[in-house]
Amino acid sequence: MKQNRIHQGLLSRVKAVGCEAMVFPTPPVLPDRAKPCVGPWLAAKQERRRNGFTLIELLVVLATLALLAAMLLPALAQTRQNSQVIECLANQRQLAVAWMMYARDNNDKLVPVGSFQYQPANFGENPLTEPNLQPGGSLAQFCPGNLQNTSMTAGHYYTNWIKAGLIYPYVQNVAVYKCPADLSKCPYGASASFAVAAERTYSVNCYVGGMQWWNPSYKLYRKLSDMNRPGPAHTWVFIEESPTSIDDCYFALDPSTPTLWYNSPAVLHGNASVLTYADGHSEVHRWRDGFMIGDKNPQAPPGCNVPADPHSGDLAWLFSVSTVHN
Numbered sequence: 001m002k003q004n005r006i007h008q009g010l011l012s013r014v015k016a017v018g019c020e021a022m023v024f025p026t027p028p029v030l031p032d033r034a035k036p037c038v039g040p041w042l043a044a045k046q047e048r049r050r051n052g053f054t055l056i057e058l059l060v061v062l063a064t065l066a067l068l069a070a071m072l073l074p075a076l077a078q079t080r081q082n083s084q085v086i087e088c089l090a091n092q093r094q095l096a097v098a099w100m101m102y103a104r105d106n107n108d109k110l111v112p113v114g115s116f117q118y119q120p121a122n123f124g125e126n127p128l129t130e131p132n133l134q135p136g137g138s139l140a141q142f143c144p145g146n147l148q149n150t151s152m153t154a155g156h157y158y159t160n161w162i163k164a165g166l167i168y169p170y171v172q173n174v175a176v177y178k179c180p181a182d183l184s185k186c187p188y189g190a191s192a193s194f195a196v197a198a199e200r201t202y203s204v205n206c207y208v209g210g211m212q213w214w215n216p217s218y219k220l221y222r223k224l225s226d227m228n229r230p231g232p233a234h235t236w237v238f239i240e241e242s243p244t245s246i247d248d249c250y251f252a253l254d255p256s257t258p259t260l261w262y263n264s265p266a267v268l269h270g271n272a273s274v275l276t277y278a279d280g281h282s283e284v285h286r287w288r289d290g291f292m293i294g295d296k297n298p299q300a301p302p303g304c305n306v307p308a309d310p311h312s313g314d315l316a317w318l319f320s321v322s323t324v325h326n
Helices: 002-016 040-051 055-105 314-320
Strands: 202-205 236-240 272-277 282-286
Touching: 055 202, 055 236, 055 272, 055 282
Parallel strands: none
Antiparallel strands: 202 236, 236 272, 272 282
C-alpha cells in the first residue's frame, strides 16, 4: 500500500509540471538471503579444492600417464632395435665392399681367413709389427687374433688386431667390425679384470677364402671367379657370430655333420642375425633353432658344438648358402 501511494504521488507531480512521462520506480531492494554459517575447516577445504587437484584427479592423471608409457615404450624399443639392424646391415655392406676391393686389387684372390692354426703364437705382441701378418706374410688374413685369449684382450695392443687385418686399409674404421647390438665382453666368462668390450662381431664363411680347408669334400672358394655355384647372390661371406663362440674370424661349419653347430650365429636382433653375401647384398635372417638360440650345449666352451634342432631346418639352410659338394 505504501508503494502504491508513492507511485500515485509521483504521477501527480509529473502532471503538475505538464510532462507526459512514464515513470517506473526502482523495485525495492530486498534483504539478502541469510547465508549459512561456514566453519573454518570447511572454508579451508573449499579453498584447497579451488587451488589444487583432488586425490582422485591425481590418480586418474597418473593412470593415464602409465597407460601412455605402456603403449609407447614397446614402440620406442622396437625403433631402437630397428635402428641397430639398419646400422648392422650398413656395417656389413662396408665390409663387403672392402672385401671385393681387396679381391680386385689382388688378382681376384679372396682375402684369407685364418682358423686357430693360422694365428700368431704370441697374442700379447703388437700385431702391426708382426712380419707374418703383413701383406704377403704367411699369416696375413681378414682379421687375426683370438677374442677368447686373455693375453690379447688384456694386452696393450688389443685394438690393433683389427687394424692388422688385410681389408682394414679399405675401411679405416674399427667400429664397422661390430654390431651396435653387441654388448658382450670377451673372453666370454672371464673375470672383470680381464674381460673387455668385444671389438668384433663379424666372422667369415670358412669356405670363402679359408686358409684351412675344413672339409675337402666341399668347395673352397679362393677367387671371386670361383664363386659360380651356388653363385655370389647365394653364398654368404659375413655373419654375426655368437659372443660365446667367437674367437678367430673363421666361422666353421660342416655339411657332412648336419646335426652340429661348430660355431653359432649371434642372435642379436630378436631371433634374427644379419648376413652379407658375395654380391654385396645383406639380409636379416630369422632363426627357429631353439637349441642354438638358447645355446643349449652341455660341452665347453659354450657356443661351440651346439646340437642342432633337426626340426628347425636352420643349419641345413645355412649349409645351402655356404658351399656346394665338389
